[in-house]
Amino acid sequence: MSSPLLEIRGLKTHFATDDGWLHAVDGVDLTIGHGETVAVVGESGCGKTVTAMTVLKLIAMPPGRIVAGQVLYRGRDLVPLSSNEMRQIRAKEIAIVFQEPMTSLNPVYTVGDQIAEVVRLHEGLSRKAAIERAIEMLKLVHIPTADQRVHDYPHQFSGGMRQRVMIAMALSCQPKLLIADEPTTALDVTIQAQILELLAELKAKFGMALMLITHAMGVVAETAQRVVVMYAGKVIEEAPVGELFAHPRHPYTQGLIRSIPRIDTAATHKTRLETIAGVVPKLIAPPEGCRFAPRCKFAQERCVSATPPLREVAPGHKVACVLS
């Protein structure tokens, strides 16, 4: 395979806080191939969103700072680019869909105007052509009677519909990579399934790659080809989706998978749902060693003495744990 679509190398994004530097992303390596779906999972506060925001350089600086690392998009490093150059990348090459569809649309413009704005910005279409494109995009995301709905305001759409509009907006310039930052978290379950289906369908249609950020393992199993598990600002395990669910190596990943509620056993076995004890550590001045060690059942002396590197244990399966 030629060079990957997106390659993140040793990325470190830190934030200045009153208590010191917060190491939100602390040495992340991540690769996304052309047309590939990669899921990034981990619990809240483990750096998934910050990683995504860093790729598009949407981090507020200050207080944020990209301390080290490269974000190679088709071999070109995005980190040193100016904000003008980044604007050319956004939406046209890499687009992002946020978690909160209820507030991600500007309440004072019609959805058509908002989609048209993106198109006009990047492709310099006339107003009329841009609105036509907006209608086309709304049809693509299965909004019924798109040619009328295009003139409606965001408040006239439901949450799921708004997320569809957001997706239409993000895809209106046919980006090569779509970052979906927990696109279904704010929606109810039936709508979640529809949105995931839609993403898969559009991905196939446009041949784009998808970076799916989520903390729902069910979503991962359904959509991704490869999974990257993050914990406390680091990648701790990476594997093809089948391999990860069959043979999770890292105790944290094992814990994550065990804490998925299962409909087939819940009824017959009256067991408590498993959880991982403890919380994500504070990311200000993190200690040496494996960051999961304080919560790990198998933690040993050597876990805290040095940070375990990410190494390949099976083809395409990397893990950062001394035990495997």
Added chain:
Amino acid sequence: MAGSIPVSPTVDGAATLARNRGVTPWSEAWRRFRRHRLALISVVTLAAMVLLVGFGPWIWKVPINEIDFTARLAAPMLAHPFGTDDLGQDLFARMLYGGRISLSVGLAAMLMSLTVGVIIGAVAGISRGSIDAGLMWVTDLFLSLPQLPLLLVLIYLFRDSLKAVFGPEVGVFLLIVVVIGMFRWMPVARLVRAQFFSLREKEFVEAARALGASLPRQVVRHILPNSLGPVIVAGTIDVAAAIIAESTLSFLGLGFPPDIPTWGRLLFDAKDYLDIAPHYALFPGAAIFLAVLAINFIGDGLRDALDPRKVM
């Protein structure tokens, strides 16, 4: 706010549809505005006042400075619908003439203070750190200045040179508008800055940024339109304040020359005769009251009509 939206933005088929549903942004705003009964009455009232002061002097041809001591402080009658003042001059004619100045001073000063306030508030609200701190420092400085003495100094300094350049009426008009505008932008700036602080963190601004909108574009298209609701209301209050500030200046002999009967001027002249000729104060007072009230209601109606979130 919706200024960038042409009335018929769509391709033919969709445009027909849109027209059938009556949802072009302006017609939608107008439909919403009409629902606000008081605002609609206020528009009619204000339009009537503007027409009266605009064209009235050509129809009601009584001169404003015709002194008639036999009809001093006469009560309203057919020859003098609003009565006469202490020199027997026709109050109606004077109010028609003075209303032009009062209304245009009010509106122009409002535009002035809104423009300055919105620009300063927006710049402060979008930039962090020292620019914001500096601008707010200037705002606080202006708020803490003793306004009346400063007004006196400013007018004393610039009146004659402006008069020389623009002539007595235009010169004084410009001076008063600028001076009133310069002393009323601070609340607007603070309001806009506060709005910007909350709006710039909103997801839709972030989304616009993520989709490649530049900073000026984020500000002008996404943040500013969402912050205008309170600004419009503040603007309507400014009109009222400017009309009243103008009358204060006229009273101190620093506004328009005494022979130009602005509403505020008439009111102050009338205060000595409140007990014997209440109509003298009543009519200019009512005119100011009506204008201010109407503008306030229009502001209310506008805010509701231009906010698509509000279901009407």
